[in-house]
Amino acid sequence: MTDTTDRCIASHPEDPTPCVGPHDAVTVLDAHGNAATGCEWHAARLLASLDGARVEPGTVVGAATRVFAQADVTRPFAWLDNAPRTKPSQRSNAENRAARE
Ligand SMILES: [Zn+2]
Structure with a gap:
């Protein structure tokens, strides 16, 4: 492991x-106000x-914008390679938008 x-x-x-870049680039806040930098x-x-989460800037300029954009095209729990991707909640926002168009 x-x-x-x-x-x-x-x-x-x-x-x-592994991590990419500084460990305090941004902070993610979930719907309950829990923060993870x-x-x-x-x-x-x-x-x-995370449903209803948001991202706030940290130490890296522009990182929050990049994180927001990347999350949009990232599937929930992306590290689960063999997870089912049949429901909207299991797909990325971008995939769900494409499916509606
Ligand atoms: Zn990391």
Whole structure:
């Protein structure tokens, strides 16, 4: 198993991917106000997995905008390669928009 002890707070325990960039690039806030500060990569994956979450700027200029855009095309729980992708809640926002058009 990958050593995940030096990863950002936004990284999901089951997501084996390493951080990309500073660990305090942005902060993701869920619908209940819980905050997780993290790198751009994991923040985007976290944002895509949480219903009603939002992203706020951190230490990296422009990172929140990039995270928002990346989350839009990232599937919820993207690290689950064999997860079913048949329901709207299992697909990315971009995929759901394309399906409606
Ligand atoms: Zn990270």
